[in-house]
Amino acid sequence: MPRIYLLYFLFLLAASTVQAGIVRGRITNPNGEGLAFANVAVRATSSSTATNEQGNYQLRLNPGRYELVFQYVGYRPHTETVQVAGGDTATVLNVILKSESYQLNEVVVRATDRDPAYAIVQQAIQWRRYHQREVAAFKARVYIKALGRLTDVPGKILGLVKVGPDLKPGIFYLSESVSEMTFQQPNVVRERMISSRVSGDSKGISFNRAGSGRDLNFYNNVVNSGFSERRFVSPIAANALFYYKYELTGSSQQGGVLVHKIRVIPKRRNDPVFSGYIYIVDGTWRLHSLALDLTKDAQLDYLDSFHLEQIFAPAPGPSDVWVMQSQKATLALSGLGFKGNGYITAVLSNYQVTPTFLNRPAPAAQPTTPTTQPTAPIAMPEPVADAKKPKPSLRGLGKQVRKGIRRAEQDSLSSNSIGLRRGEVMRVDKGVNERDSSYWTEVRPIPLTDEEKVDYHVKDSTETIRNSRAYQDSLDRKRNEFEPQKLLMGGYTYSNTFRKQQWYVAPIFNILQYNTVEGVVANPHATYTQDTDDRRTFSITPTVRYGFANKLLSPSLVATWQHDPVKIARVTLSAGRTIENFDRASQLTPFINTVYTLLDNRNYAKYYRRDGATVSYNREVVNGLTLQGLLSYYDRRELQNATIDLLRDVSGRAFTPNQPYNEELPSTSFGRNQALTFELTGSFTPGQRYITRPTGKYNFRSKYPTLRFTYRQGIPDVLGSDVRYTLLAAGLNQNISMGLLGNGSYNVAVGGFLGQPRLSFMDYRHFSGNQTLFASNFGQFQLLDYYRFSTRQRYIEAHYNQHFNGFFLNNIPLLRRLKWQEVASFNYLHTPQAGHYVELGVGIEHIFTLLRVDFFTALQSGRKLDSGFRIGLGF
Secondary structure (H helix, E strand, O other): OHHHHHHHHHHHHHHHOOOOEEEEEEEEOOOOOEOOOOEEEEOOOOOEEEOOOOOEEEEEEOOEEEEEEEEOOOEOOEEEEEEEOOOOOEEEOOEEOOEOOOEOOOEEOOOOOOOOHHHHHHHHHHOHHHHHHOEEEEEEEEEEEEEEEEEEOOOEEOOOEEOOOOOOOEEEEEEEEEEEEEEEOOOEEEEEEEEEEEOOOOOOOOOOOHHHHHHHOOOOOEEOOOOOOOOEEOOOOOOHHHOEEEEEEEEEEEOOEEEEEEEEEEOOOOOOEOEEEEEEEOOOOOEEEEEEEEEHHHOOOOEEEEEEEEEEEEOOOOOOOEEEEEEEEEEEEEEOOEEEEEEEEEEEEEEEEEEOOOOOOOOOOOOOOOOOOOOOOEEOOOOOOOOOOOOOOOOOHHHHHHHHHHHHHHOOOOOOOOOOOOOEEEEEOOOHHHOOHHHHHHHOOOOOOHHHHHHHHHHHHOHHHHOOHHHHHHHHHHHOOOOHHHHHHOOEEEEEOOOOEEEEEOOHHHHEEEEOOOEEEEOOEEEEEEEOOOOOEEEEEEEEEEEOOOOEEEEEEEEEEEEEOOOOEEEEEEEEEEEEEOOOOOOOOHHHHHHHHHHHOOOOOOEEEEEEEEEEEEEEEEOOEEEEEEEEEEEEEEOOOOOOOOOOOOOOOOOOOOOOOOOOOOOOOOOEEEEEEEEEEEEEOOOOOEEEEOOEEEEOOOOOOEEEEEEEEEEOOOOOOOOEEEEEEEEEEEEEEOHHHOEEEEEEEEEEEOOOOEOOHHHOEOOOOOOOOEOOOOOOOOOOOOOOOOEOOOEEEEEEEEEOOOOOHHHOHHHHOOOOEEEEEEEEEEEOOOEEEEEEEEEEEEEOOOEEEEEEEEEEOOEEEEEEEEEEEOO
16 A cells, blocks of 8 residues: 555656646738737647737647647637647747638629528527527636727826826736636626736736626627627627628638628618627537727717627537637727727637537528538528528427436536635635735737737836825825815815725815705715724714704714625614705705796705704615614704795795695695604625625625515604504515616615604605706606695605617618717506696717706696706716
8 A cells, every 4th residue: 555655656756747837929911010819729629728919829738649729710720740848948930811702703692683692691680599508507717908099198187187106107007817717608707716817906907807707708699898888789680681681701611611701881870889890600500700990979878989809719628618708899089189099809728618509500591511622612592581491499498408407417517616705706815915926927828919028027026116105195195285276176085095084074065055944054964984904994074064044053963884895784873953955855956946046046955954963874685675773763853944035026026935845735834843763775686696805705796686675663752752654665666677778777665654643854765856947867757746735644656767778760871970879767646635746858978078958847637737947967
């Protein structure tokens, strides 16, 4: 036995001395220009890489003999055999790729009435669902590099706000990451980041995410670029022929298969479509590669252009499935005087694949097969749109997918094979940013460019200086320079970056107000915030409010301590005297009320005084379930109008008393009372997906609606409390993606007070209405009186907004250039007094990029009540 252990030890020792070798070189075109992000794959293995922006590549391989396949979209693949030596010896292999010669004279066209590309594309469309589901599950390693650079930086934004000293031309973001990624049908993607590097920030963690690349799956009918509210139609979508024209550029033999190069052309310039080229494999009708573009005509947000390239190849093993080898997205941006560009590139390797189908189903009409004689004519398929032509037999597709998933689980390739928790779509391991440069030299499949090397060297070597107090203080002196326009537009911020401290002073229109109860109001308030390295936060906001007409001083204080960034747990204390609107969630902001009071004789807001305190605690109990408990005690006093001053007197119109009008309550006057209340609210989102990072938890939207519930109890006879009531409420809200039709969102709530409640008007259930031209929240009522239908009984409330994202207006030639987007709204309220109250609205958003204008009509029990326009932000 000891000899066996000795031999085993010697074997391990010998194996450990065998070092991987390096193959490196440059891929160029015949003119000597480097081919950026070309693909380099090792035949019969799962290893691959890509070139950098200069065309340089590198591969780390164990000693041996290999066949390398060099590919670039639009160029002829090239194969080289290379002998890799171990140790530090590098094998240099430079390759020149020639443009692929796609021969049209090799094709005999039987469908003479249209380009033969249509027959090929129709076959690809028929086989789209098969290729969308042909992989039951896979596991792969993903390397991602992202770079952003600025080429032009303005001195001031909009000529008003100075640009910070840390923004200047050059690379502003450079990061690399390595992750383990799993996929399982129908579209379950999970990822575990195992290493990350951010230039100039040793504690930083990359925002790269491999799972986001699945949004660019062209076997789906629509794809999401991530840079636009619109979805874009795939060139092989089920309805693609309505949006695209196609031209067959030619066909070519590549690696034993015949590849057709097809140009895709938008039928209408402003449709949500791509332009460029797709490459389709003859016979299997799958994507070989693609090079597609989006421009401003496609209504990109924030970008001038977007270019995408994808390369696919057969998966390792005997299965007849293909997987993505690499993806590259390059973009150009401009806005507010800034100009720049960047890229995101991903290389996938080390695939483990479980196919869905054990045997590829054969179409009833057999596809053409590649000929071994390149000069022989190739018979093109007839268009499959012909009703007499049977389609590929894909019966029982769902059942086969489920069987494939079960095989994947047996192969240990389930979507959770990388050890994530339920609902966790990505985990960033602790210590991912602690790898040294030698590690990255070893694992990095794409070599750095000269520019990237300089950026890493300069920023990493100066990080200690840049993080020093002296350097941060010097930047803060520039950032903290006081400019009056800052205080006017968004408030003034004073930062101490080194100590992670910040002071924020609210803008002038929040500090100076006017209402008929207090007259001119000085409401100065500032927020002090202290952050920690582990994302815990403490903030405190003192306010000293003074009404010059009623000579009332109202000091108050709000303090918040977020002590758990993972569970998003925080405690909040509010104490002091405040002047409150009877509806604390009102759309009527102090600024809007000030304008209407001074210029239009309309004092819409009604106020009361409140002295006391509230303490609340908020925490995510389990994934998807968040609870908040709140206990408050207040002494509440009625207020009266103290002034009638205004700037513009409208003849025949007088201010109304400071008592809200309500149809359920003849008089809302209450004098003075005390209230002790307890409230428990919660929200639960089934299937909540989230990312876990060392600094906290980040939730994603779920495909399921969020359930909300509220229990509020007025507690009588304790501390003199005058209220006794129980309010129960529940609701649902959800955002729904509808592809080309845009996005819909709904919010439904039902509830009511039990028994015979004893309460004052501010305790009623209020509904956020609007009686002004300005809308601060388009998800609420827009013509409803502020307090008219507030209730102490049962109620049903519903809101729906549909953002069409230009689905209709982009078809109108004169309007599509404006990039306006249409929107529709529906609001509903039912109470015993309101009956059936309905608002219908249609509008346009993205006017001058920022504005939204809607026209609403209100109906009560089928009778027209009111109508009017509303203006607000809509971008």
